[in-house]
Amino acid sequence: MSTITQPEKAVRAHPVDDPNRSAARRSRARAGIARRSAHLIAAWVVTLIFVIPIYLAVSGAFKTQEQILTEPLALPSPFTLDNIVGALQRPDHLIQSGLLNSILVTVATLVLIIPLASATSFWISEQRPVIRGVLLAAFALGLMVPPQVVLQPIVSLLQSIGLANSYPGLILSNVGGGYLSFAVFLYVGFLRTVPREVVEAARVDGAGELRIWWTIVMPLVRPATATVGIFLGLWVWNDFLNPLIILGPLQGQTITTGIYQSVGTISTDYAQLFGVMFLAAIIPVVGYLVTQREFIHGLMSGASKG
């Protein structure tokens, strides 16, 4: 950088009409453009190398098995929908039932956890510092515990209350586990930024707590709700070990466990594999593209609170 600033000083010393000046400026501008385009090209090259696996899978979903093997990097030619159609026509209905089950588990978890966590967080924020500290410390534990550590006791618990190998069992363990910790921490952190006066004013007007929470607090914490919804939705959707063990093989499968259990055996048929992958990944990827701003914003606020 010092090489740039020095000629600048030198130029400034010259009279205004010095022809050297415009020449120097032109060459500097040229150097700047060259550097910027070199940077742009380098950035594209690195980015494209990084996403090659995604390209292989997406383009492979529309290629023949033969073309995948002979020209993995080429664009689909001939373009074929056979892999997609084949994935949708599997006799085990892997895609349809897997997506349906994943949607069910994800939506049910979110519908339960969002009001539960936001109301609890509001309630915690209103407690005396000692109680608040104890509860937050207990919830902090859930942010760190690896899911494998608590999995077997959860399975035993579900067995004893008659919810083993069931969707309600899986959903309950999602709602009560580490995800709740994440949601509570996010909401409690966000509630600190909500002005107290609004809540106090409603209280003076005689509104009940339930009403204050639902009509005043919930709209105010909407950004936190977006973050909780996006992240927990993604995590629950992508979850693998919990549905694998808690649901077991007999109760149908979510999309992740379904792929693991039924595609494993045919995985050298890349055309079919990529067709299945494409359909399985399309919902989270489109969701990410649509909510990208909230996604990245939420990641930062979520991560800094966690």
Next chain:
Amino acid sequence: MSTRQRSRWGLAPIAGIAIILYAAFLLWPLVSSFVTSFTNSSPLKATSSFVGADNYVELFQDPRLYRTLGFTLVVVVFVTVVSNALGLLFALLLNSPSRNYRVMRTLVFIPQVLSGVIVAFIWRSVLNQNGLLNSTLQSMGLTDEAVSWLGTPELATFSICVVVSWMTIAFSTVVYTASLQSVPSELYEAARVDGAGALSRFRNVTFPMIAPGVTISVTLCLITTLKLYDIIAVLTGGGPANSTQSLAFFLVEVAFTENRFGYSSAIAMFLLLLTAVVAYSSTGLLRRREAHL
């Protein structure tokens, strides 16, 4: 006083439900796991008895513990170093408001939203013996024989490190991008006026300012890799010769394949302690560094 009291108890039933669920599905399992680790409990037996510290004695004499711990630490260190170094590099390279760079950032972040199962399946098609990497290398004449990327302990370990890093780089990049964008541009201007070169500006301005981002990215990389399971399950199934089993994988094997709940609980306690030590010491160390800068 009455409003204050109402504010304490109005939402108490809902909070109570949440706390009961949390107690049932997180706190109780931790306690239960701790208690079970001192028994020979198994779903195959009607009763279980107290065996003292036997499970822990067995665990510390079990060669599988040292093998899986070794593998886990290799992956944790590799992934944390690589994904933070490359994540920061990506963030610096792509940190520009113009449209091209926005598109690139969008692309780079995609691996993070895919499930580990899908990522592992995609990479398996690349790394298989007759996979796309080998066919490309052979058609370009770079190798004569197919490389067994998942077939030898060393290469399989390396492959898992690469695949996990691929996912976490995406995450680190976003964290660092956001950190970079929070650095006030006046600081760069001031440094430039003072004649600081690019390297010196990075060392004295950028790096101290993104310290909180480093804490977040490093800690989350550590916690994520310590509980690594799904990528291993799909990519290698723990093989070859059990060489790519993580501690978490070992725990699941003992609990649900060998059905030894007492022993698996001892492993669980060990994994929990390891995670706690790593997470707290990394945040502690990095936070202190933040303060010093």
